[in-house]
Structure formats: C-alpha cells, structure tokens
Amino acid sequence: MSGPIINWIDKRFPLTSFVKHELTDYPTPRNLSYWWNFGFLAGIVLVLQVATGIFLAMHYKADATLAFDSIQHIMREVNYGWLLRYMHAVGASAFFFVIFVHMARTLYYGSFRAPRELLWWTGQGLLLMLMATAFMGYLLPWGQMSFWGATVITNLFKVTPFIGEQVVIWLRGDYSVGDDTLTRFFSLHYLFPFLIIGAVIVHLVALHTVKSSNPSGIDLKDKDNIPFHPYFTAKDLYGLGIFLIVYSVFVFFMPNSLIEPANNVPANPMMTPNHIVPEWYFLPFYAILRSVPNMFGGVVAMALSVMMFAFMPFLDRSRIPGGARYRPIYRLQFYLFLIDMLVLGYVGYKPPTNPSIVVVGQVATFCYFASFFVVPFVSKMEENWLIKRGLPAGIMELMEREKRDLEARKEEHRRRKGDRI
Amino acid sequence: MENDVKEGGDRRNFLIKLTSVVGGAGVAAACVPFVASMNPTSDVLAKAETEVDLSGIPPGGVHTVAWQGKPVFVLHRTPEEIAAAEGTNGVIDPEPDAKRVKKPEWLVVIGVCTHMGCVPTKEGPGWTCHCHGSQYDDSGRVVRGPAPKNLAVPPYHFESDTKIIIGKA
Numbered sequence: 052m053s054g055p056i057i058n059w060i061d062k063r064f065p066l067t068s069f070v071k072h073e074l075t076d077y078p079t080p081r082n083l084s085y086w087w088n089f090g091f092l093a094g095i096v097l098v099l100q101v102a103t104g105i106f107l108a109m110h111y112k113a114d115a116t117l118a119f120d121s122i123q124h125i126m127r128e129v130n131y132g133w134l135l136r137y138m139h140a141v142g143a144s145a146f147f148f149v150i151f152v153h154m155a156r157t158l159y160y161g162s163f164r165a166p167r168e169l170l171w172w173t174g175q176g177l178l179l180m181l182m183a184t185a186f187m188g189y190l191l192p193w194g195q196m197s198f199w200g201a202t203v204i205t206n207l208f209k210v211t212p213f214i215g216e217q218v219v220i221w222l223r224g225d226y227s228v229g230d231d232t233l234t235r236f237f238s239l240h241y242l243f244p245f246l247i248i249g250a251v252i253v254h255l256v257a258l259h260t261v262k263s264s265n266p267s268g269i270d271l272k273d274k275d276n277i278p279f280h281p282y283f284t285a286k287d288l289y290g291l292g293i294f295l296i297v298y299s300v301f302v303f304f305m306p307n308s309l310i311e312p313a314n315n316v317p318a319n320p321m322m323t324p325n326h327i328v329p330e331w332y333f334l335p336f337y338a339i340l341r342s343v344p345n346m347f348g349g350v351v352a353m354a355l356s357v358m359m360f361a362f363m364p365f366l367d368r369s370r371i372p373g374g375a376r377y378r379p380i381y382r383l384q385f386y387l388f389l390i391d392m393l394v395l396g397y398v399g400y401k402p403p404t405n406p407s408i409v410v411v412g413q414v415a416t417f418c419y420f421a422s423f424f425v426v427p428f429v430s431k432m433e434e435n436w437l438i439k440r441g442l443p444a445g446i447m448e449l450m451e452r453e454k455r456d457l458e459a460r461k462e463e464h465r466r467r468k469g470d471r472i
Numbered sequence: 473m474e475n476d477v478k479e480g481g482d483r484r485n486f487l488i489k490l491t492s493v494v495g496g497a498g499v500a501a502a503c504v505p506f507v508a509s510m511n512p513t514s515d516v517l518a519k520a521e522t523e524v525d526l527s528g529i530p531p532g533g534v535h536t537v538a539w540q541g542k543p544v545f546v547l548h549r550t551p552e553e554i555a556a557a558e559g560t561n562g563v564i565d566p567e568p569d570a571k572r573v574k575k576p577e578w579l580v581v582i583g584v585c586t587h588m589g590c591v592p593t594k595e596g597p598g599w600t601c602h603c604h605g606s607q608y609d610d611s612g613r614v615v616r617g618p619a620p621k622n623l624a625v626p627p628y629h630f631e632s633d634t635k636i637i638i639g640k641a
Contacts, residue, residue: 199590203603206589221507225516227541227589235510321536321543323591325602341604344618346587403605 073259078276079283080265086160087263088290089153094251095291096146101244103139107132111191113237115230118193119317137306143185144309145298147332150178154360159385161367161374162264168364170257175361177250182333182357184243187236189330190228194314199327201228201236207340210347227320268373269449326402334399335392339419341403342412352416359423366423369430370450371437380433384422391418516541521639523631526578534594536583539638543583543591544626545599545612546636549576553610556597562613565622569611572625580636581612581623592623599623 060066110129112121125132154174157163163171190201205222209215224231265271301308309331313324329337339356343349367381375382398412438447522539524546529535534547549557554576557569573579583591585601592599598609607616612623627641 199603203588203590206587221511224510225512225541227584229516229541231513231516320541321538321591323593323601323603325593327590327603341618346618346620349618402602404602409605 074284075278075280077259077279078273079263079279080271081275081277081282082265082267082271083263083283083286084266085286085290086152086156087265088287089149089156090258091287092149092290092294093146093153095294096142096149097244097247097251100139100142100146101248103135103142104241104244107135107139108241111237113191113234115193115233115318118191118233122192134302137302140310141298141301141306143188144330144332145294145301146181147185149294150181151332154178155389158360158363158388159375159382160264160266161268161372161381163360163363164367165364166261167257167264170254170261171364172361173250173254173257175358177247177254178360179357180243180247180250184240184247185330185332187240187243190233190236191240192314193233193318195316195318195322195324196311196314196327198228198318198320199323200329201232203327205232207350207353210350229320266373266376268371268376328400331396331400334397335395335419336399338395338399338412339416341399342409342416352420356419359420362423363426366426367430368427369434370453371434371442372446372449378430378433378437380429380436384426384429388419388422391415391422395419521637524636524638525634526636527634531577537638539582539626544638545579545581545583545594545623547579547581547610549579549610553597557609557611560609562609562611562615562622564614564617564620567611567613567622572611572613572622574628574630578636579610579612580625580628580638582626583623585619586614586621586623587617587619 057067061068107125110121110125110132112118122136125136127133129135157171157174186200186204190197205219205228208218208222211218220226222232223229224235262270311328311330313327316324328334336353336356340349340353343352369378369381371378375385394411394415398408398415401408403409442450519540522537522544524535524537524544526546526548529546529548531548531550532553534545536543536545538544547553554569557579558576561568569576572581583599585592585603585606587601587604587606590601590603592601592606592608598607598615599612600607601619604618605616606614606619608619608623609615612625614620614622626638628636628638629641631637
C-alpha cells in the first residue's frame, strides 16, 4: 500500500505491516478444503447477529408485561422488523450449525493436537459463551417455551452444594422466573456478544501463532504455503455465497420451521406446556441431562458432555498425522460418534414418558462418554497396528523426529531441574 | 548502609503486600453491591401472602393459586382419596400423609416439580410432570422419579373453615 495518507498513518500506526502480516502475506496451506471455511463463516454469522440484534434492541421492551407484545410490534409495525427478527432467529441456528461443523472438522482431522491445544480450548470457551448467549436470548420473546426453558435451566443451579436454592433465587432475582429475570437476561444477552468478540480475537491471535492445520496433518514447508489473499479470501467468499443461499431459504421461505409453535403463546407461570423441548442445538445435551435418573448426576453429566471435547488433546495418543484421513479406526469412531449425537438429539426431542426412549437415551449417553474414554487406548493400538502394517518412509521419519524432539525437550527439562538443586 | 537497604527492602515488601491485601479487600467489598443487586428486590419480597376462598372448590376439585409467583395446588380430597393417601407413606421421599395436611380433606402444596421446576398436571390420581415424567400422588408425594422430593407444603393457616392464608403458618 502506498499514497501520502497511508504513509502518514504508517508512521504512526502499523497499518500496512499489520494487513500484510495477517492478511495479504499470511501463509496458508495450499491444500485447505472447504471444511476450512467454517471459521470464517462463524465470524460472518457473529457480525450478522450483532448487527440485527442491535437494531432489534431499538424496538424490543425487556419488561414481562410488554416483551411478548413488543415482538408482535416488531413483526407487524416496525419497518422490516420481520426481516430483522427472522434473520436473528435463523442466525442463532445458523451459528450453531456452522460451529458444529467447525468442531467436527477439527475432530476429524485431529487439528486440536499439539501445538494447537490453546486454539482448541479458546474455541471451547467460545462454544460455552455462545450457548449462554443463545439461552438468554431465547427468554426474551417471553413465550411459553422461553419461560419454561429458562425455568428448567436456571433450576439446574439448584445442585450447587449447600447454597443451591439461594443461587437459583439470586440468578432469577425472584422466587420464579419473572420480570427481573427477563431484564437481566436482556442486559447480559447484549453484553455477551462483545465478550465473544474479545474471545474471537484471542482465538485468532492463537491461530496466527500456530497457523492453520491442513488435511494432511503435516506442517507444510514454506513453499507449500500460499498467501491468504487473494486465494483464501476468494475461497471463503465463495463458501459464504453458498451459505447465504441456504440462510436466505430459511429466512424468507421457512422462518418458523425452527421456532417451536408453543413459543407463540405468552408465558404463563401457572401452566407448563405438555411437551417442552429446547432448541435443536441443545437437544443432545438435554437428552444426556434427562438420561441420568439422579438430578445431581444429570447436571454433572450434561456439563461434562459439553466439556469433554477439551480433553481431546490429552486423550488422543496417536502420533499419526492427519487425523481420521489416515486413521481408519479413528474415522470409524468419528462417524459412530456423529450417529450417537443424532440419536441423542432424537431422544432429546421425544417426550420422556415413553420407557423405550428412556432406555435408548441411557445407552446413547453411555456410548457418548465411552467414545471419549476409549480414545487413549484405541488410538495407541491403532498407531501400533498402522506402523506394523507399514507407513510411508517420510511419515515414519516425521514421527521419529517428533519423538526425538520430545525426548530432547524432556531431557533438557530434567537437566535444568537438576541444575537448580 | 547495606543493612539500611536490606531493612528498607523488607519494609517495602511488607508495604507492597499490605497494600495488595487492602486493595484486594476493597475490590471484593466493592463487588458486594453488584452481586446483592441481583437478589430479589423489596417489592418482589413483599408479595408474601395469598388468601384463598375454599367454598368454591367441590370435593375432588383442585384450584391453582399464585403465591410468590409460584402456583399452589389446593385440592379438596374425597374420602376415597384421603384413604388412599393415608394408606401409604410414599416411595422415594417417605412421609406420612398426616404430616402434610392440616385438615385431611384439604391438601395444599406448591405446584412446582422438585426436579426442574415445571408445573405438574392433575392426571387421574395425583399429578404428572410432563417435562421429565415425574409422578406425584394425592398427597403430593413423589411416586416416580426423576424428582427427588415430595411437592413442598407452603406455610399456611385456616382463617376460617372456608378460607386459608398462604405465606404464614
């Protein structure tokens, strides 16, 4: 970049060098597939959600007596209010869809392995913040599903040892979900996206330190990296085009397909709907909560089920690069896990009064946790089997070098410790 | 001279530690009003008592009234229902029926499932919670999980034969 204005800025602020370093010259593996688009897409959805949210907040009233009607006001009287609201509601589902694919790609290709653990863990933190934001936003329309969803989820904090009851009352600001709960959820629902933006920056700093993984699982040499711009800006924008087509089909043609009909009934604290279900993106975790017959156990199991992904860098002991692409057993585990998630989602959607659904849920919950616990053993056995079956010489060499480096680091560490004594 | 510096260093370290502790305590104290502001407000606390007229509830009938924003079931039990309730002690959280009522024909319980806080529905004998499938009998005792406890009995007293006040024993 040049020109007197850019020059003037560059003397005072590292604009050109920053853009060059992080975008135009940023080295990106040339073999990234379209599965690597979803981080960018998540960023775009975040921008869409913040933009639509800010304009919705100009018309929304966070008051238990006004909230439900103010949504109707947005839908019927505000110019393009229907569009803003449908974009925001569909955007929430789109956000989770994009994030789930983003996570599935990381798990499939083993991108969470060293040196990308912190990248993976900041992503895990982002998932938790996204879930909290979505949950609080869901209360705002003040429909029956909003109200009872918030009641059930705030009630989970009752399992806090010793002060459970007080924690629930403190969270709600009332003995039951009420006006004070609605107002504070609105305040926090507005705050959290900005915390998410901050965490996304941390996520990106970590990414630009370790650089993108790639389908081969091997860190490419400089000659195999290409600049992010124009190659991946173009690829990401093409993916964005496809994404926006699907998003628009939902926004314009089936905006209510993902909204529970019961949420078009105003909240009634005296009557629980016969069948309460969370939004689709919470269903597998909800199924796990319900599958454990003990309340404390259920809450712990649900919290663990979300956090299990963070343990993957420790659980996966295989040194074979490239994740499921070069590891047939890990690939099988990956697909079985996806199927298990779908089964859990189905169980979470069904009413719990059917005993066979309960049993299916319990089996699927067991499989969910078991599939994590077997990873350390299976990954090691698979590695031995693959080595015995014969790997390309280059891969063996790479693994030997990584092993030697690790040994050397350990030796160095021991020596320094010895010096200090 | 060296001694002076050393002593000065000790004093400085001590002062740094002391200032950090006092500063930390100050920050913690400053958090109290923020945390406390999220607790129920005075006007929420003021919705303490609810009066219920029993004369309109036929035998076998149940009325749902709001007390502190929560539903309270007032069930006018028939002699058969009383006999059934007194014949058992409950299953998961055993408690005799006599300890749960002031007069056998009137059952007053908070209609909030002790599992996740849904409102159970009156179905056949007792209540069923449709959120997670818990069941309660006509004494409000849990007969099928996942609910861990019986429906709570609120503090209440009979003002007359046809009127109760919920909120004060």
